[in-house]
Amino acid sequence: MDKLERYRSLIQKILEEYRQLGSDNSDVESVLLLDPIRDQYLLLKMGWHQDNRIKRNVIHVRLKNQKIWIEEDWTEDGIATDLLQAGVQREDIVLAFHPPRLRQFTEFAAI
Numbered sequence: 001m002d003k004l005e006r007y008r009s010l011i012q013k014i015l016e017e018y019r020q021l022g023s024d025n026s027d028v029e030s031v032l033l034l035d036p037i038r039d040q041y042l043l044l045k046m047g048w049h050q051d052n053r054i055k056r057n058v059i060h061v062r063l064k065n066q067k068i069w070i071e072e073d074w075t076e077d078g079i080a081t082d083l084l085q086a087g088v089q090r091e092d093i094v095l096a097f098h099p100p101r102l103r104q105f106t107e108f109a110a111i
Contacts, residue, residue: 008036010083012036014083015032015041015059019031027047028048029047030045030058041059041060042057043057056074059072059074061079066092067093070095070096073097090107091109094108
């Protein structure tokens with residue numbers, strides 16, 4: 001299996017695990033959007049809390065330039081931790097939610 005196929009499979013597996021964690025509120029569901037053709041992967045929370053509409057990105061990951069770009073991550077430990085534990089090298093992970101000029105100060109890839 002080539003690197004990108006491995007990353008696609010791994011991202012989908014990890015996001016599915018987060019989706020299964022679900023929500024305390026039965027009116028809010030975890031929705032998983034997987035687009036392996038365009039290499040975009042999202043986990044959303046959608047539903048209602050009383051009369052308030054809930055719709056927010058929890059995790060947005062994409063593959064770009066042979067690397068995993070974490071565009072958004074509102075999980076407690078961070079999906080980067082899960083990726084590292086699965087054997088992804090730090091230099092293949094970009095914390096894209098940080099401004100480009102600050103990424104060089106993280107322990108991950110800048111671009």
